[in-house]
Amino acid sequence: MNRELDIIAELRKAEVNFKFSDNSPERVGKVYNVCSAKDQDRIVDLASKLEALKILDVNHSKCITEKSAKSIGQMRQLESLRISFSSLTGTALRHLKWLRRLRLLEAQDVSSLSLGAPYLADIKSLRVLDISGTDFNDAAIEHLQKNVQLEELIANCTKVTGSGFSFFPSECALSDISIRGCPLTRFGLDSIVSLSRLRHLSFSSSEDSSNVDLLGVQWPELETLDFSEISISNEILKELSQIETLTWLRIDDTNLANVDLSVLNRLRNLRDLGLSSTGVSADAINGLVELSNLETLTLADNEIKTHELAPLRTALPNCDIWCG
Known part of the structure; x- marks a missing residue:
């Protein structure tokens, strides 16, 4: 306990770089305004020694180095990790497979994230994944079929057409998918709606795609449906009205x-x-x-x-x- 208090004291000296909550039973850490990768490595390394740390936010980091990623991988109690708008190599993600309790990963606008797709697939406990604004494509999406507990996927403004979901077993855990602003195709949409547990779907056309025809789509028992910029006819609306x-x-x-x-x-x-x-x-x-x-x-x-x-x-x- 004294060792942990010493770590907290040292982190308090770097308050401009680290914020956390002392509320038991969990601590929330946020690294921000870091001037250099070296400073961040030191702070993340210190934070990794806080055994009760459950939530870590390193959004907007100039660079999440291999060393920082390795330190994050040692945070075995971590349940939520935010690395959005950061720069890191795809291979750095391989250290996250040790996070056996990780439920949520936010990785919006992370450069070259698709290269790390095989490593993301190793995080078996993942429930929610946000990869919006990244270079993720259908080949990268295909890897995520290994995340057997994944329930919510947010992939807005990516290169996903939806065809990658054709490799997912129909009974997979995915219940919530958002792919707004993606080059969605009809085959991709059919692949998505074939997922039997899907309950929440959000999508739209993008500048890169033609208008997706919704006529004849075999809709599952959706609870929420959100789409825009899609051509709607009387026949399509009649079919939508059957999703009771x-x-x-x-x-x-x-x-x-x-x-x-x-x-x-x-x-x-x-x-x-x-x-x-x-x-x-x-x-x-x-x-x-x-x-x-x-x-x-x-x-x-x-x-x-x-x-x-x-x-x-x-x-x-x-x-x-x-x-x-």
């Missing part, structure tokens, strides 16, 4: 002016609906009177005045309507 398990739906930034919204009345479990920037009319919105469980309706950036929705407010008095 939906409680949360976002259809933003696409033209719904000529689409029959009344089919959405089939979604009796829906609690939150977003139709921002869709060109919908007040008359179409007033037709959603059968959504008796709806609690929130977001209509930002549409030419609808609040008073025009009086019929819907009367029919759904417990629903908050936001016109923006």
Whole structure:
């Protein structure tokens, strides 16, 4: 205990470089404003000797060296690690396989992260992984099928088309996938929705991809669905309305002016609906009177005045309507 107190005392002297909480039973460490890799190596090495450290944040590090990565790998109680917006070599990630308790890894905008995909696959305890803004592609995604406990994957603004998910067993643990701003293909989308435990899905078109056709997609029992900039027809909306398990739906930034919204009345479990920037009319919105469980309706950036929705407010008095 005295040894640990000595370490804490030394870290306090470097308060501009390290913050932590003394709240038992865990400590939260954050390394920031580090002037040099040498300073960071020293601080991370000291932090690795705090046996109770469960959360470490080294976001925005100029360079996470091999030495620092090795020290992090010695933090055997670590459950959450944030290395976003940092520079490190892909091989440095090999030290993280020793983190047997690691549940969450945030690695947004980490350069050359795809090179470390085989090492990420060695972190068997991982539940949540955020690789947004990295160079991850489908070949790198394929490695993640080995993360058998992975439940949530956030891969926004990457090179992922979705085809890498075709190698995942349909009964894998993945229940939440976000791939907004990715060059998604129809084959990729079909591969994703074939995952039987998928409950939460978020995606959109990107400048690099053609518009993904949603007609005929075999949707699983989703609870939340969020997509934008995807062309929607009456036939597609009719198919979407068959996902009776939906409680949360976002259809933003696409033209719904000529689409029959009344089919959405089939979604009796829906609690939150977003139709921002869709060109919908007040008359179409007033037709959603059968959504008796709806609690929130977001209509930002549409030419609808609040008073025009009086019929819907009367029919759904417990629903908050936001016109923006």
